[in-house]
Amino acid sequence: MRYSIALTTVLAGLGLASDVLELKKDTLKGFVEEHDLALIEFFAPWCGHCKALAPEYETAATTLKEKDIPLAKVDCTEETELCQEYGVEGYPTLKVFRGPENISPYTGQRKADAIISYMTKQSLPAVSDLTADTLEEFKTADKVVLVAYFAADDKASNETFTSVASGLRDNYLFGATNDAALAEKEGVKQPTVVLYKSFDDGKDTFTETFDKEAIEKFAKTAATPLVGEVGPETYSDYMAAGIPLAYIFAETPEERETLSKELKPLALKHKGKINFATIDAKAFGQHAGNLNLEVGKFPAFAIQKTDKNQKFPYDQTKAITEKDVGAFVDDFVAGKVEPSVKSEPIPESQDGPVTVVVAKNYDDLVINNDKDVLLEFYAPWCGHCKALAPKYEELGALYASPELSKLVTIAKVDATANDVPDEIQGFPTIKLFPAGKKDSPVDYSGARTVEDLAAFIKENGSHKAAAAFEQAQDAAETDDLPEQAAAASEKVADKAEEATESAKSAASDATETAKTGTESAKSAASEATESAKSAASQASEHVVDEL
Incomplete structure (x- = not known):
């Protein structure tokens, strides 16, 4: 995929044809009326995030073009009114259009694979009907798909699974079949759900009571890699997972792969109770400080209770092995490890108002x-x-x-x-x-x-x-109101006279100001640009959480 994106960037630079359509006020309405489903990016050319998205968006557009799902964009510096009409407040803003009236925000990640996956899900029904001829292809239609196997007359299971699919359709593909022979071939008994995935062991089978909450919990747990990767695109999902996150800090891909294999048995042992993930220590090493680890001393390991933001750093003088880390994780689960607390000294006195x-x-x-x-x-x-x-x-x-x-x-x-x-x-x-x-x-x-x-x-x-x-x-409002009214009238009269003189003076000043306005605007724009660069640089140096 990296090579595809790089090639896309080169082709764009050469000015060759793009699969991303450019829309304007007089073409957008006709475009969305013509297509049942489309994704539109509202952007600004100077926006850094928009520039980073561009090659990913182009790659996704090329792939989705084959599925008749068009991707388009609107330059908000040229189409200001159009962007205001659609409530654009920041860049880039991506919106999913199902005709002119049905518009929803795009909530996926800004990577080509994620865009392709998200829009493919949007193009399908909440639950796809599967047969023996379509099941195998559906299993690999995305990184994660869920297939329900239940009898044709099992309305309760059908309704439960459809309810789950409706709530999670932005996250996963859902399919169902009532073919008993197909269920037997897959080695499962009706009713059940099988989650097929392109990583780990390839699939997980739901074994609990056919209940909506139980299936949702199963889907979120089984869809998470045994040892994943923490980054800008996955951080929020790990924080929202509701279970502790174990970080494995390492500086090179090779070291992360080695440690991932070393600790995978622990991830399997604590599956559904603790998420394990590697993190690039070169790119996001400062985040180690947020977990009360010594920054720069890698590899390192720490557990975070995301619900209470409690940190449990592993001793950085010890080797990261399945045995030693395993003992630490077991003690953590048993409640034998105290959280590390970073604190300033308690003030000797509280003299101020705050x-x-x-x-x-x-x-x-x-x-x-x-x-x-x-x-x-x-x-x-x-x-x-x-x-x-x-x-x-x-x-x-x-x-x-x-x-x-x-x-x-x-x-x-x-x-x-x-x-x-x-x-x-x-x-x-x-x-x-x-x-x-x-x-x-x-x-x-x-x-x-x-x-x-x-x-x-x-x-x-x-x-x-x-x-x-x-x-x-x-x-004050209970004071003599008539006296206040009289005093206010006198002040209004005085202010009116002052305003008249100010207006005359302003009119004279405006004539002179207009002469120099153009040059001043240029200078101000230049200064603003430099200030913005400086502010962005300073903020970048001090970001507490790089993720």
Whole structure:
């Protein structure tokens, strides 16, 4: 596949014909009306992620063309209104079209194989009817396919499997057959499900009660390689799997392959309870620090409890062998290994309006109390965090009175220097832990203003506490309103006169500004470009989680 993508890039550079169609406002509607299924990318030429996607997208387009599934793209720098019409807010945005009215987001990975797999699934029914003539081809139609074997009159099993397929059709291909002879040939008894895959042992057979949740759990477990690979395309899936992840850090493909074979028996032993995966230590070695391993000392091994974000690093002075790592994993499963906790020292005093939380006092200050706790997860290098800091201090001061401080705590934690229960994906992340509902924190996604944050605390906190400035405002509203109205009228008159003079002056200034506007715009654009490059570089140097 690498050679295909590289060749595609060369051909694109030579300006040869592309299998990705370019659409504009006057052609998009006709295009989607003409095709029952299509994938459209909304992009910008300057976008780095779009450039990385381009060869993958081209390769997928060439393959899917044979299946009559067209891929197209829209340049949002030229078709601004069209992209706004389809709600494009970032690049690249990919959308699946089933005619002009049925539009859904593409949720697969941005690799050629993944795009081909995803769109192939979209082109098929939720469950494909299989026969003796089509079964063998269907088994290899994708990396993972699930086939149900049940009797023709078994409506309950049919409905259960169809329900599973409808919910997971974006992830896997589903087929079914009621041919009893075919089931016997495959060595299974009706009703059951067999997951066929292009890795490990080639297939897994479902052996439990024919239940929707049990089949879904089986599919997710069996579809995961015994020893997979952690990377940008798989990280989120491992985090969402709901079971611990064992990382195997190594710098070369050969070493990762060797360690994978060495630890595969352990992966098989703990299948469904712990996921095992290698990780490229050269590309993502900094992630070892997030697991409390020494960065640069590879190979290395660690287990992460993804639900609680607890880290269990394996002793880096020991060799990574099936025997030694096996003993470590057994102790982990038995609860004999204590999690490694990275923490700053507990502050000797809390003098400021914002309470400083570290890993060692996290439970006391955030969880084990009867207060509504607003907690900011920040990084020292984060520009947005620095911009928020003075506002956050001001917010803390509003709740500093003896009465309000008993109800509300405004707190912050350096998530790069302290282990916290949640896997934080970006900075700043702000969560409210309401009294009595600490296990259900509320994420904040509003504007980072003092007023909005205070309103969020009042609305979502258990105590419904109003900030001090709200109380002052309420009191002020009870003052002599007629006198305020008279004073306001005088101010309005004064402001109107000032505005008239300002308008005259602005009109004069505008004439001069127009003369120099063009050159200023060019200069500003140049400066913005350099600033963006600098910011991107700085952010890249400080990313906590490269994945």
